[in-house]
Amino acid sequence: MQPNTEPAMVIVGAGHVGGRAALALREAGWTGEIVLIGSESALPYERPPLSKGVLTGAQTLAQTAILTPEACDAARITHWTGTVTAIHPMARSVSLSDGRSLSYKSLLLATGGHARVLAIPGADHAAVQALRTQADAIALAPRLKAGAHVVLVGGGFIGLEVAASARAMGCRVTLLEGAPRLMGRAVPASVADRVLALHRRHGVDVRLGIVPRAFEATDGVALRIHLTDGEPLLADVVVVGIGIEPATELARGAGLRIERGIVVDRRLATSAAGVYAAGDVAEFPSPLSGLPIRQETWHNAETQARVAALNMLGGDESYRSSAWFWSDQYDWQLQVSGEPALGVTAVQRPLGDVDAELNLYLNADGRIVGVSGCGPTSVVAKELKLARTLVERGVHASAEQLADPAVKLKSLLTA
Ligand SMILES: Cc1cc2nc3c(=O)[nH]c(=O)nc-3n(C[C@H](O)[C@H](O)[C@H](O)COP(=O)(O)OP(=O)(O)OC[C@H]3O[C@@H](n4cnc5c(N)ncnc54)[C@H](O)[C@@H]3O)c2cc1C
Known part of the structure; x- marks a missing residue:
């Protein structure tokens, strides 16, 4: 007081x-x-x-x-x-x-x-946790021991990033996603497919359309996970990443x-x-x-x-910043800038690398209103940054210009 x-x-x-x-x-x-x-x-x-x-x-x-x-x-x-x-x-x-x-x-x-919690039997078991806070990370980090079986519930950004980190620590990793694709509607299906392939290449057992039904304590330290489809899994740690x-x-x-x-x-x-x-x-x-x-x-x-x-403090500032999100997984980066959903035309821009993808979205006036993309960070980072600047500056362009690798994105900034 x-x-x-x-x-x-x-x-x-x-x-x-x-x-x-x-x-x-x-x-x-x-x-x-x-x-x-x-x-x-x-x-x-x-x-x-x-x-x-x-x-x-x-x-x-x-x-x-x-x-x-x-x-x-x-x-x-x-x-x-x-x-x-x-x-x-x-x-x-x-x-x-x-x-x-x-x-x-x-x-x-x-x-x-x-963090949303799973409303299924056994979800309060000590081996089941979320990842939202420093305390959660402190609890999780020592559990990511080489050879431990880590099961991720939810194929959103948190689940995918933890999957990549757990693989880097030598864990066996299974990722369960109830939907038929990863990352919901946050990215286009083509990006979701590339990220799925990336994780499978890195040895993650990604199972789409499958969710846990119940967690059951066993005699040993592992937790038995009953699934909506398939044999039960034995996990050392479960991370639930189903949004907030x-x-x-x-x-x-x-x-x-x-x-x-x-x-x-x-x-x-x-x-x-x-x-x-x-x-x-x-x-x-x-x-x-x-x-x-x-x-x-x-x-x-x-x-x-x-x-x-x-x-x-009594100011009259408007919030004007356009949206931007990134996610790092292995040596890849994924980004979404602006609001792709506002686009009426989606243009895929060739990047000269089979793994990389860059999409730009134009509204009805030809303004670039959104960007999504993914790929090896060394390949995509610069182009994603330029594309994001185009969104922030409200640049107009044609679909032909954006799809033509000979038209440098930088040149559109100064046009
Ligand atoms: C693991 C993880 C990885 C992420 N990675 C990325 C990323 O790669 N890229 C990206 O763009 N974003 C990422 N994010 C998202 C980003 O961190 C969040 O958007 C950001 O932290 C939101 O900030 P905030 O202040 O709104 O909420 P928070 O940072 O969550 O802070 C809210 C705080 O309010 C406190 N609080 C709530 N209610 C009360 C109350 N009644 N009384 C007192 N305190 C209260 C909470 O305890 C909490 O500390 C990530 C988030 C997480 C959890």
Whole structure:
């Protein structure tokens, strides 16, 4: 409580958005108190390495930090470990489960999402886990021993990245995906097929159209997994990667508008005065189409945090950054930029490498509105970056130009 001073800028959720927004508030000139409240005991950190370098040992947890204790001190950011149980927009205050409460001048909801859990018998067994937090990665990393059988449930990005990391550690890997293809509708079928072939080449037993029915403890250490089809599997560890549910419960409890996430406007303001939301939890108007979208990406967290912070201070910043997502698997990279779904024409651009693919999407005006692609990082990274810049700059081009390898993407930037 701060009876005699101006209320604090309060951020609920000390994750990617929370950490970046706290820093941005200070950088933008806020001299009052900044209180960052998070359920995890760790200071804010980046999550992408958790399924990649942190599991293989190529990256330490310290290298993932967004805020260190020293940086908090230097920026005078107060970090509270605790769970906010209610927000009170009329009173402009928040309550925590430990009885504490705090008034705010502006509030940012940066609560991210909860890993979905499997609703089948035995899903609470100790060998079954999700991968969302540093604590999850700390639990998983030592289980990826050479020869261990790792079973992944879900053929989305997290499952695929863990599969690649587990193979790098010498594990036997089985991946179960209920749908007939990998990665749902996040990428075109051609990209999904290439990634499927990549994993099979690397020795992953990918089974499509199959899900676990039940987990059963055995006499030994292994877990028996009963499947919807085929013989049961024996696993040493199971990682469930079936997506997240946006953590909207506080907003819902306070009567804020919720659709597929907490609904915010172009300024990332919610339906309650002085309350903002950003990151995985927010549904915002697409800068390209104005249609509501929600993104679960590093780039979205990184860029929305700053806009939210400026608007918490009374600014009138619109969120304008176009979407961007990447995934690293083995020596490959996969990227999606902009919004391919807005395209009416899809153009495949030859890259001179049988494994690589680059698709560009044009809307009815001939504007490049989306990009998807994958392939060996050394082959695709530069072209994907250029293509992403074309989307960001709203460049117009013809399908013929994009399909012609003689027309360099760089030349379209300056045209
Ligand atoms: C393993 C993994 C790998 C990823 N890899 C990639 C990648 O390769 N590329 C990419 O673009 N994106 C990737 N992402 C996605 C990216 O990390 C997220 O989009 C980003 O972390 C979202 O940031 P956020 O701040 O919205 O949510 P989070 O970082 O999840 O932070 C939310 C925080 O809020 C806290 N919280 C929730 N409710 C409360 C409450 N009531 N009280 C207090 N605290 C609360 C949570 O404990 C959490 O710490 C990955 C994510 C994961 C998990």
